[in-house]
Amino acid sequence: MKAVYKVLLIALLVAAVLSPLASSSPDGLERVATDLGFIDKGEGKNIIDALIPDYLFPGIENEAVATAAAGVLGTLITFGAAYGLARLVKKREAGR
Amino acid sequence: MHIPDGFLNVQTWASAYLISAGSLSYGIKKSREDLSDRQVPRLGVMAAFIFAAQMVNFPVVAGVASGHLLGAALAAILLGPWSASLILTTVLAIQMLFFGDGGFTALGANVLNMAVVAVLAGFAAYKLFSRILPGALGRNVSIFIASWLSVMAAALMTALELGLSYSVHQVPVTLILIPMLGWHMLIGIGEGLITVAVVNFVEKLGFAGSRPGGGTEVRHRHEGGL
Numbered sequence: 001m002k003a004v005y006k007v008l009l010i011a012l013l014v015a016a017v018l019s020p021l022a023s024s025s026p027d028g029l030e031r032v033a034t035d036l037g038f039i040d041k042g043e044g045k046n047i048i049d050a051l052i053p054d055y056l057f058p059g060i061e062n063e064a065v066a067t068a069a070a071g072v073l074g075t076l077i078t079f080g081a082a083y084g085l086a087r088l089v090k091k092r093e094a095g096r
Numbered sequence: 097m098h099i100p101d102g103f104l105n106v107q108t109w110a111s112a113y114l115i116s117a118g119s120l121s122y123g124i125k126k127s128r129e130d131l132s133d134r135q136v137p138r139l140g141v142m143a144a145f146i147f148a149a150q151m152v153n154f155p156v157v158a159g160v161a162s163g164h165l166l167g168a169a170l171a172a173i174l175l176g177p178w179s180a181s182l183i184l185t186t187v188l189a190i191q192m193l194f195f196g197d198g199g200f201t202a203l204g205a206n207v208l209n210m211a212v213v214a215v216l217a218g219f220a221a222y223k224l225f226s227r228i229l230p231g232a233l234g235r236n237v238s239i240f241i242a243s244w245l246s247v248m249a250a251a252l253m254t255a256l257e258l259g260l261s262y263s264v265h266q267v268p269v270t271l272i273l274i275p276m277l278g279w280h281m282l283i284g285i286g287e288g289l290i291t292v293a294v295v296n297f298v299e300k301l302g303f304a305g306s307r308p309g310g311g312t313e314v315r316h317r318h319e320g321g322l
Contacts, residue, residue: 003302008141015148022153023162028279029097029254031161035275038103038265042199045102050196055151071151074194078147082186083140089124089182090131 008079015071019055020064097166097254097280098191098206101199105261112257113204119212120185127178135179138303142171143183147190149290156282163283166250168210169218169243170291174304177219184211209253218246239295240288247287251280 001009026034033039052058052070060066104112131139146167153162167187171180188206191197198206225238255276259269298304 003298004137004141006301007298007303008144011141011145011148014145015151019148019151022151022164023155023158025153025155025157025159025162027097027153027162027164028156028251028276028283029099031279032272032275033103036265036267036271038267041264042100042102045100045199046196047101047200048193048196051194053196055195055197067151070195071148074151074190075144075148077194078187078190079140079144081190082143082183083136085182085186086131086136086139086179089128090133090136 011075011079012072015075016068019071020067022067097209097250098188098198099202099209099254099257101201103199103261103264104202104205104257105263108257108260109201109205112202112208116204116207116212120181120207123178123181123212127176127182130176130178135175138175139179139183141303142175142179143186145294146171146183147187149294150187150191154286156279156286161279161282163280163286165290166210166214166243166247166287167291168214168250169222169239169246169287170294172215172219172246173222173239173242173291173295174298177215180215180219181211184215205254205257209250209257213253214246214250217249218242221245236292236296239292243288243291244281244284247280247284248277251276 025031030039033042052073055070055074056063056066057069057073058066060069146165149165149167151164153164155161156163168180168184171183175183185207188198188203188211192200192203192206219242222238222242225241226235229235229237252273255273256269258265258267258272258276262268
């Protein structure tokens with residue numbers, strides 16, 4: 001297998017196996033916003049209703065499985081989007 | 097450090113959108129010169145890896161705060177700064193659209209912080225330090241410093257944008273700057289360790305065309321740098 005696709009396989013493994021083990025503590029910005037008392041300014045303000053909120057695939061009871069499913073799907077979508085974008089940028093060069 | 101909708105005032109998020117759009121269109125112009133057929137799948141895979149790695153929060157102080165890989169320095173070191181900007185922008189857009197991570201109004205600011213400033217800071221620091229510090233150890237130290245600085249640069253930008261949005265929360269910028277930089281000093285250590293490990297690992301696999309035979313491509317990429 002080409003090296004580049006080995007790394008894609010590793011990414012999918014990270015999404016499937018490691019993401020359910022992630023720490024659920026607030027990240028740096030959430031910590032600061034909580035401590036300074038403005039975390040609520042961002043709650044319920046989402047302009048776009050996400051299909052998979054909080055990285056939990058809807059309809060799956062088991063949280064670890066829901067996270068892994070969301071992770072694998074997101075990894076594949078991101079691969080496709082960045083691949084497509086790179087090809088688009090490159091194609092324009094060929095036509096220049 | 098994805099800013100959600102509601103944290104920034106209109107002046108701040110609208111300005112950030114404009115600056116990001118300008119930076120990205122410049123980045124796209126530059127990456128056209130860099131992108132070869134062989135690079136296209138690499139951009140896809142690097143974006144996929146960063147998306148996956150960003151899901152894996154590591155504890156910074158157990159039960160109090162966590163961090164996760166940003167990946168700006170990682171992508172810039174392996175694929176150059178312009179491709180890295182495209183990669184991080186793609187990751188941020190997907191996280192916002194599909195997963196509700198980071199706000200729609202704040203996307204411009206998140207792109208500016210993590211896909212533009214963090215990438216350029218990480219890449220510039222890497223170029224500078226890897227020139228000064230010799231050998232494999234020197235390179236790894238350079239990767240660590242570049243990664244740490246990329247996180248600090250993004251945290252500084254985030255704090256400043258929150259400071260400009262005083263009308264939203266009435267918290268002065270200095271009160272935001274100190275804990276933002278403080279927490280990200282710690283998160284940056286995780287960033288540095290992961291980036292050093294991943295760069296070495298994927299180069300051993302031959303990801304960045306750095307295997308024997310891929311050398312010319314690496315050199316070309318670096319000439320297209322800052």
